[in-house]
Amino acid sequence: MDDSEEIAPAVQSILDAARERGGGGDRISVTPRSLPDAFDATAADGRTPVIAEIKPTSPTADGERTDDPVDLARQMVAGGAAALSVLTEPEHFGGSAATLERVRDAVDVPVLRKDFILHEEQLDVVEADVVLLIVRFLEADGTDDLADLLAAACERGFQVLVETHTAAEVEKALDAGADIIGVNNRDLAELEVDLGTFESVAPDVPESVTLIAESGIQTEEDVTRMRRAGADALLVGSAIMDHGETTDVTANTRRLTQTETDAATTTDT
Numbered sequence: 701m702d703d704s705e706e707i708a709p710a711v712q713s714i715l716d717a718a719r720e721r722g723g724g725g726d727r728i729s730v731t732p733r734s735l736p737d738a739f740d741a742t743a744a745d746g747r748t749p750v751i752a753e754i755k756p757t758s759p760t761a762d763g764e765r766t767d768d769p770v771d772l773a774r775q776m777v778a779g780g781a782a783a784l785s786v787l788t789e790p791e792h793f794g795g796s797a798a799t800l801e802r803v804r805d806a807v808d809v810p811v812l813r814k815d816f817i818l819h820e821e822q823l824d825v826v827e828a829d830v831v832l833l834i835v836r837f838l839e840a841d842g843t844d845d846l847a848d849l850l851a852a853a854c855e856r857g858f859q860v861l862v863e864t865h866t867a868a869e870v871e872k873a874l875d876a877g878a879d880i881i882g883v884n885n886r887d888l889a890e891l892e893v894d895l896g897t898f899e900s901v902a903p904d905v906p907e908s909v910t911l912i913a914e915s916g917i918q919t920e921e922d923v924t925r926m927r928r929a930g931a932d933a934l935l936v937g938s939a940i941m942d943h944g945e946t947t948d949v950t951a952n953t954r955r956l957t958q959t960e961t962d963a964a965t966t967t968d969t
């Protein structure tokens with residue numbers, strides 16, 4: 701992302717805060733719970749693979765959810781979530797490394813660390829099964845190269861979800877060696893979500909890649925739409941967290957995981 705590209709002020713603030721955050725301590729080495737295997741097992745069980753996201757708040761959330769994250773994690777797994785995503789970004793999402801550690805100790809499904817990682821040393825903050833690298837953020841000045849950061853994460857044992865928003869970013873992800881790719885329906889300029897984003901980009905992604913639709917998925921119809929467009933799994937936060945309310949997180953999750961979809965998907969990685 702060069703400086704000429706428009707990004708929402710909240711995203712600029714997220715990026716600035718990420719630049720200031722240091723790394724962790726000693727170099728991490730992890731033996732991860734396989735994300736593709738979790739998706740395959742979930743689909744074989746007749747459920748839609750959903751990564752349920754523990755996101756206490758966010759720039760677009762209507763309030764926050766202050767339940768204990770471990771309770772939320774257990775409710776999401778009870779609702780059939782194939783994996784969890786845990787925000788570790790504190791300033792804008794109310795996340796923390798400690799929360800991810802507690803959640804990962806409490807469940808046996810793969811856990812994605814959701815943060816805005818810009819430099820290799822930021823990988824060494826907390827163990828996780830998957831880390832997120834965002835193509836658009838790693839084009840900003842003063843950040844590490846995507847391919848280098850992807851290799852560094854893999855050397856530590858992490859699986860890597862490379863997040864894209866356009867066909868060009870999918871190409872960059874593939875060129876960097878990504879085998880798990882997300883397409884984020886939320887654009888970082890206006891923070892608007894459009895499920896058509898995934899539908900327009902998904903055809904460019906090879907079958908061999910594990911493909912995840914992210915953001916803006918609210919209803920059973922949205923689930924069916926993303927699966928028919930080729931999603932192996934869906935990453936869902938707001939519709940499950942239901943910020944500002946105290947709705948049943950297990951029911952919110954189950955409503956999406958129990959959605960019948962005729963998408964015959966396998967994850968080849």
Ligand SMILES: O=C(O)c1ccccc1NCC(=O)[C@H](O)[C@H](O)COP(=O)(O)O
Pocket residue numbers: 710711753755758759760761884886891893914915916917935936937938939
């Ligand atoms: O969620 C936000 O408001 C947000 C704002 C700015 C940058 C990123 C943001 N979210 C990160 C995500 O990608 C979502 O938390 C995740 O894909 C789930 O999206 P949703 O189901 O729409 O909450």
